[in-house]
Amino acid sequence: GAGVSQSPSNKVTEKGKDVELRCDPISGHTALYWYRQRLGQGLEFLIYFQGNSAPDKSGLPSDRFSAERTGESVSTLTIQRTQQEDSAVYLCASSTTGGAGYGYTFGSGTRLTVV
Amino acid sequence: TQLLEQSPQFLSIQEGENLTVYCNSSSVFSSLQWYRQEPGEGPVLLVTVVTGGEVKKLKRLTFQFGDARKDSSLHITAAQPGDTGLYLCAGPRGGYGKLTFGQGTILTVHP
Numbered sequence: 001g002a003g004v005s006q007s008p009s010n011k012v013t014e015k016g017k018d019v020e021l022r023c024d025p026i027s028g029h030t031a032l033y034w035y036r037q038r039l040g041q042g043l044e045f046l047i048y049f050q051g052n053s054a055p056d057k058s059g060l061p062s063d064r065f066s067a068e069r070t071g072e073s074v075s076t077l078t079i080q081r082t083q084q085e086d087s088a089v090y091l092c093a094s095s096t097t098g099g100a101g102y103g104y105t106f107g108s109g110t111r112l113t114v115v
Numbered sequence: 116t117q118l119l120e121q122s123p124q125f126l127s128i129q130e131g132e133n134l135t136v137y138c139n140s141s142s143v144f145s146s147l148q149w150y151r152q153e154p155g156e157g158p159v160l161l162v163t164v165v166t167g168g169e170v171k172k173l174k175r176l177t178f179q180f181g182d183a184r185k186d187s188s189l190h191i192t193a194a195q196p197g198d199t200g201l202y203l204c205a206g207p208r209g210g211y212g213k214l215t216f217g218q219g220t221i222l223t224v225h226p
Contacts, residue, residue: 004157031212033212033213033214035216041218041219042117042203042218042219043203043205043214043216045209045213045214045215048210048212048213050211050212056210056212056213058209058210091157091158093157103148103160103163104158104160104214105160106150106157106158106159107157108155108156108157109155109156109157
C-alpha cells in the first residue's frame, strides 16, 4: 500500500483480556518497528524486525508482550493479560533498509484503552 | 533521564510570530531527525540532518545541526495555525535501526 496501515485504530479492552494489534508496512520495506507512546511522553521503542534476521526484542516491557512478522509483510503485536498501564498509542513504522539515519514512515497508530 | 532533551515542552503563540524549538544531548549523534505529529496521526518525518553545522530549510522551517553533532534546533518563521502539532526530535541509538526520541514540544498557534 501507499503507507503504513494499522488496525484497529482504536481498541477498548477489559483488564486481563488479550489484544492483538496489526501493522501492514509499506511494500518493499524490509525493516519494521513498534513503538509505544504514552500520553504526554515521547516514543518508547518496543521491537524491531529486519528482513529474516532475529528480531530485536530489547524494548518489550514484559513477557506479556510479543510480536511476530511474516517475512517482510504483516506484523502483529500481542499483549496478554492487559493491564491499565498498557493504555497508550501503539505506533508501527517501516523503513527501506533498517538504517535509522534515514527516517521512518509511521502508521496512524492504535489507541489502546484498558478499562 | 532523556537522552534527547527538548525545550520548551509547551509553546503557545499567535499567528505570525517566530519560534525556536531546541533538542539537546550530551552525546554525539551521527544524524538527527525532526518529526511532526498531529492528533490521531503518526509522526511524519520533516528532515534529517547529518553533517555538523548543517542548515536545512523547508519553506518557513529552518533546521540546524550543531557543530559538535550534540544538538539541533527547529526555527519556524511567521507561524501559522497549520503548524500546530507535536514536534519530536530523534536520533539513532541503541543498535542498528533503532531511534531514540525526545519527549516532544507541543506547539499551538492561535489564529
